[in-house]
Amino acid sequence: MAKTLTAADIAKRAAAREAVKLVESGMRLGLGTGSTAAWFVELLGERIREEGLKVTGTPTSERTARLAARLGVPLVTLDEAGWLDLTVDGADEFDAALTLIKGGGGALLQEKIVAVASDRMVVIADETKQVETLGAFPLPVEIVPFGWETTKAIVEEMLEDMDVDGRSSTLRMAKDAPYVTDCGHYILDLHLRRIGDPEDLSGALNAIPGVVENGLFIEIADMAVVGHEDDTATTI
Numbered sequence: 001m002a003k004t005l006t007a008a009d010i011a012k013r014a015a016a017r018e019a020v021k022l023v024e025s026g027m028r029l030g031l032g033t034g035s036t037a038a039w040f041v042e043l044l045g046e047r048i049r050e051e052g053l054k055v056t057g058t059p060t061s062e063r064t065a066r067l068a069a070r071l072g073v074p075l076v077t078l079d080e081a082g083w084l085d086l087t088v089d090g091a092d093e094f095d096a097a098l099t100l101i102k103g104g105g106g107a108l109l110q111e112k113i114v115a116v117a118s119d120r121m122v123v124i125a126d127e128t129k130q131v132e133t134l135g136a137f138p139l140p141v142e143i144v145p146f147g148w149e150t151t152k153a154i155v156e157e158m159l160e161d162m163d164v165d166g167r168s169s170t171l172r173m174a175k176d177a178p179y180v181t182d183c184g185h186y187i188l189d190l191h192l193r194r195i196g197d198p199e200d201l202s203g204a205l206n207a208i209p210g211v212v213e214n215g216l217f218i219e220i221a222d223m224a225v226v227g228h229e230d231d232t233a234t235t236i
């Protein structure tokens with residue numbers, strides 16, 4: 001029986017449907033992670049089956065790799081691809097400058113590596129993800145497990161000097177144990193409520209030795225495709 005789609009599913013699918021039109025035969029694609037990116041992979045699989053579109057996909061997570069393989073998308077690693085023509089991925093929040101918060105699905109590190117190795121990065125999202133000021137969504141920060149409590153304390157201390165409204169953080173959990181990323185790291189979610197200066201914050205976070213990468217994507221996205229509940233999409 002076909003699954004009933006929620007209004008959010010319809011909006012996410014509308015964004016993905018618009019983005020999949022950007023794909024041309026021969027492209028090396030970066031495949032994002034999350035429920036919106038999953039719609040893109042699904043619709044890409046459809047074009048491959050129905051039109052014989054020839055592309056390769058470089059997945060940003062094991063989850064996306066499994067989905068893409070099941071849908072018949074030929075997969076290559078980033079190193080096999082060398083460089084990518086287009087990456088399409090979701091976001092937890094984005095603003096008018098196309099600065100993003102990513103990592104709600106725990107794949108921010110591989111997502112950022114793939115996005116910066118692409119000629120073009122297109123964000124697909126439902127309209128609820130568009131915000132005036134970033135920060136209501138907790139900012140994910142990937143950290144190494146070694147000394148994580150010390151890293152958490154250093155991050156919180158550093159936040160005292162930042163233009164943000166909240167300064168607490170929580171270690172992301174999966175049931176009773178810390179959530180572990182595909183790269184073997186932990187994730188700290190920073191409850192900032194408002195990020196006044198994303199660039200300053202991103203630089204300060206990445207300067208802490210236990211921090212691997214943070215979920216702010218600055219000057220990486222080239223375009224956003226925003227899906228609406230009436231099954232239409234607009235481009236920013």
Ligand code: 5RP
Pocket residue numbers: 032033034035036037089090091092101102103104105106107108111
């Ligand atoms: C995963 C991500 C996702 O793109 C982000 O969490 C949005 O997910 P969804 O499309 O399910 O709302 O950054 O790490």
